[in-house]
Amino acid sequence: MALTSADRVLFPEDGVTKGDLFEYYRAVAPAIIAHLRDRPFTMKRYPHGITGEAFFQKQAPRGMPQWIKTRQFRTHPREGGSRLVDFPLVNSTDAVLYMVQMNCIDMNAWYSRVDKPHRPDFVLFDLDPPDDPDGFELAIEIAHLIRELLDELGLPGYVKTSGADGIHVVAPITRRSTFEQTYDFAERASRLLERRHPGKVTTEWLKKKRAGVLVDHRQNGWGKTIASVYSVRPKPGAPVSTPLRWAELTRSVRPREFSMEVALRRLDEHGDLFAAVLEDPRPLGPAAKALDGLAG
Secondary structure: OOOOOOOOEEEOOOOEEHHHHHHHHHHHHHHHHHHHOOOEEEEEEOOOOOOOOOEEEOOOOOOOOOOOOEEEEEEOOOOOOOEEEEEEEOOOHHHHHHHHHOOEOOOEEEOOOOOOOOOOOEEEEEEEOOOOOOHHHHHHHHHHHHHHHHHHHOOOOEEEEOOOOOEEEEEEEOOOOOHHHHHHHHHHHHHHHHHHOEOOEEOOOOHHHOOOEEEEHHHOOOOOEEEOOOOEOOOOOOOEOOEEOHHHOOOOOOHHHOOHHHHHHHHHHHOOOOHHHHHOOEOHHHHHHHHHHHHO
């Protein structure tokens, strides 16, 4: 895959160029492709770097190489109506690198795959810390509380930095449940945590009304996207959404410390710590029933 404008600076404060991003994604491709494969992909393009205007593009662009497969789905834009969209599928190293060529910084894909588009293969707990000096430390505490709850319910949980300012906890599930069921499960689990830990956990969407870490169940829905594990995020320092062992998620962790270099080194040392998200799904039904008992 050829690259143009390799010297274009995408991260002005850090001097990180399009070429740097291209080489990172070339190196990380074997790991990230496993998590992007056969998932409808939404391009978020930064033609002028992270300080310039960005835009989302769902429709595969004209001139995209024919070897990048697409799948068509009907979407329902917020402004109303519906339209058919041909979503790219990022199933190869060259497909990842094409997205970099198109000035994509992070790699955003659906929670489901094209063979069962209405059956997600994980539940996401998206943690958004409050805007205070200890906000991220509190988010770390809440991530561990989510893991404990998932343990109670018989579901494994895996954690990664979002690469931005939050934390993602992912519970892999077998592809039998609907998005409505995963949304309901995430909402009820989040509200249970809110009741158990008032002032620390909130499900309140409006920031001015929040007290504590937002556990955002609303991110579970058909057509929603998540910045994939190993994605570079459009933040100063070019941080990477990096998987961690639970024992590593201590109060000293800071999301911006996971650079492209660090992510590649960890991948070399530990392998893909998120491989189990793809390899060890569990049925959601028993966990949902167990949640019924806890919720009373």
